[in-house]
Amino acid sequence: MNRTPDSQRPVAVRISSAPEQLAGLTPLLEAARAAAGDVPALLELAKAAAAAAPLPGGGRTAFLWEILASVTAVDVAAGRAIEPHLDASAILAQAADRPAPDGRECPDQGGGHSDGAWGVFAAEAPGLRLEAKPADGCFRLHGAKPWCSLAAQLDHAVVTAHLDDGGRAAFAVDLHATGVSFEDPEWTSRGLREIPSGTVHFADVPAVPLGDAGWYYRRPGFAWGGMGVAACWLGGAVAVARGFKSSLLKAADGGRAPDQLALAHLGEIDRTLTALTGYLARTAGRIDAGELTDTGAWSEALRVRGNVATAVERIQTLVSQNLGPAPLAFDEAYGKRMADLSLYIRQHHAMRDDAQLGALTLKGDHPW
Template structure:
């Protein structure tokens, strides 16, 4: 029993007018057709970039609605489009920023935003990517871990270490000579089509984006982190809607939901309603310029923590109620649960809460 047309049942509304969201139907239909097809997912990312605003430009809620709605169709689709949209925002935010002293590289404005982009900023023990000056520009040397879909992308924003011990962001052509890819040893049962592996750079030219440390100082770093949380929210909404639909189907067959099922559905409703309201207010604050300083990161930690906690709680409630059946026999449900479980591990749980607690102790709190 569907309460909305198939073309719109994956829409996740945060605050935009329903008529504005209705225009996403074509994008969501494409997401449904692209499930499991990586080239199609990357084409979807480019189509999403054409429709999506950058955060902080007055329509942040709509950006998050795109991310959430695509993820509600398929978690891997959301995971594929989010870094491409983030790269678009990073390049836009770099406009007018001071460059690393002494560089004489091609202007980053000349970097064409075509093809598919990734954002590679993770670090891992034993791996280090360095940016070293060469002929007034920079060459990348070393390795970068956790580079999702790298071998199938065209460009990436990567972070690298400078000689002074700081880090900076660079735009790099992943087809350039000197770029090589490890075959990812990806045994995950979640996000099977989005493998992450290590990329090696051997004297690869790179265009700096901003000066040393700019990538992490900019409020857009926090805004991008909240965009990932919007994806998590979309996955949780899909799990919740599937649970509701299963209860309706059972009731139609004469098996009414018991008090526990109804109580759990009510708890899920409370969590999702609170989260969408929270994201709506946060998006409005970003667009109003209220989260354009260091306080943006505290808010990002709150948003990400609140969404990740709700996702795990919703998954627990639904799996306890539905039992092993759908995990064993429902491909869409099983894929969604596995994909979402891996995706939210980008949240560092208590370590992120500890970081937020340290900021709170310094007085960075709204209460």
């Protein structure tokens, strides 16, 4: 029996949408496969994905997550490239008509609603600080921001910066503006090699405020965006699982049927992914129903992210143990996927995130 490997047929990841809806993603997934390893093409893919993707909380959150998961299932780095652009689109939409810090009204200085590829830079690091200073009735950025993925190849970014009163706010900034400079990230990672993250320096750079102090973190979209990242992780896990299934089928075609251990592990992977997709479907429905718009949204985000990250690591372990060292040594697509996904899920802070969730649980913020 001659079977076409799953890796040659981009297939959408289903959370809850009808098959005919997911069939419409085929051109986007084919483009993701063609763009693998080509950063300019990945950024064009991000813009195409944004044109097809709904905003979170607008009634089709599950479909948004299916886009993120499906692209990541084709290529983990592609998912990593498109997710910030889609998140920035959502942030800009959510910030419309929001008051700026100190009630300031700033003109769009090239960073507010322009075309191009966007990033979202909200990380902090010891010794690095980005400050937003009032100037000419608006704000200008001074300082440095760490962990800015693909910054030198992007057009704009949403960045968070410290205010004079000690708070933090979000700003839209033109990355081509005078005063923006990029450090060589010296990216030595074997995972996500095409998505380097480095430090960006801002010297008196104009910025457009997005909401008032603390709005970026208070908005329910902050939690929704965190769950969108988890949808990408889920897509990577689905790709690992599909590759494992294909390997077992190929071995069976060659006369070596899977043993009980391989079948047991494939069964565990199946029930894990089935449970996760069901959980994300219910959570997306709750977001669209307006049930996750307060402080409970972040608790749910911590649950979603923790469950998905744990499942990803478990699936990687099961598959790696079953297939052994050969695909890591000789299968470029498999090795890249495993390395990319291992780095990507480190955005989850493991027990530190569980500690956050535990503190909220102790206060009574839990469904049980």
